[in-house]
Amino acid sequence: MQIDLKGKTAIVTGSTRGIGYAIALGLAGAGATVVITGRKQTDVDQALNKLRDQVQGAQVRGVAADLGNAAGFAILQKAEPVADILVNNLGIFNLQPFAEIPDEEWMRFFEINIMSGVRASRAYLPGMQQKNWGRIVFISSESGLNIPADMIHYGFTKTGYLAISRGLAKSLAGTGITVNAVLPGPTxxxxxxxxxxxxxxxxxxxxxxxxxxxxxxxxxxxxxxATPEEVANMVVYVCSPQASATTGAALRVDGGVVDTIS
The missing domain is CATH 1.10.40 (Ribonucleotide Reductase Protein R1; domain 1)
Incomplete structure (x- = not known):
């Protein structure tokens, strides 16, 4: 199967390193024009240079903005007003006992892990609807199903992504736009x-x-x-034209950690 994303613009949030960078690399390798995002300009520049070295002729751009708040997202939207593919990868995690998590930390996780994906999807969906084609992917986690006792606030946000992605997919029934969640395991x-x-x-x-x-x-x-590349392989497929019948799904790349046949 040859995945060809030439002519498509893909935005990957939180993509200067880790799984996000691996996804950006995979999409660029499939021919998409990729927009890398990160909080610091130096990190964005380093990721762009690295990607150009790895993918000859890659079409890549970068935006430095803190997508954990509405002001930062406005910077991204002004720089990149349209996207065919959106991968909501931005997220944070931290080990912390439940009784020691203050309100401020709950809100920080909610803003970064939930609202960044909500704002991005809300902004780029109209352009996809005009073309009647688009791919939206939420990077959830097996921790959204197996809530870790030492990262309850993180697990909560990843469960939230499952609800949002499923509901958004249902709201787009009958269109050429798919919405899916990908659930990495330990990576x-x-x-x-x-x-x-x-x-x-x-x-x-x-x-x-x-x-x-x-x-x-x-x-x-x-x-x-798993390696970040193994997770990215699933995401690149979900973003492809070949995945047109896959929507509203929670796709696990967890190595079988979640012990269920469904």
Missing amino acids: LSEGVQHLVAPDADYAAAEREANAFVKEHRSTSIIQRV
Whole structure:
């Protein structure tokens, strides 16, 4: 199967590193014009240069803005008013006991992990409706189904994405626009690498992460962490013309962690 996204513009939020960058790389490799976003201009520039090195002739642009608030999103929308593909990847996580999570932290997670996707989808949907074609993808998590006891506020936001994506897909019934959620499981992104082994190299961090999966996500069938590229492969497919009959779905890339046949 050859995925061809030439002529399509894709915005990937939170895409200077990790899963977001891997998605941007995959979409650029399929021929899409990709817009990378991040809070800092230096991070955006570094990601753009890296992507251009990895994909010869890549059509990529970047916008530096804090999409965790409405003002930052206005900057993105002014710079990039139209998108054919939107991947709502921006998100934060943190280990914290429930009793120690203040109101401010709940609201911070809600603004970044939920409202960034709501604002982006609301803004770019009209352009997709005019063309009667579009792809919206929400990056949820297996933690939205298996709520982690030490990251309840994070799990809550990822469950929220499942509800939003399903409802939005239903509201677009009969159109050429699909809306889906992708649920990564434990994935060795830069953020996870820093969490499990902040001072170690990649190989050591991978060993630590795999040990974590075996001990704390014992239902994993692959018995290891996934790579950001493995998650990105699912997202690129969902964004493709070939995925036209896939909508309203919660697509797991969790290595089998969620122990259900549905």
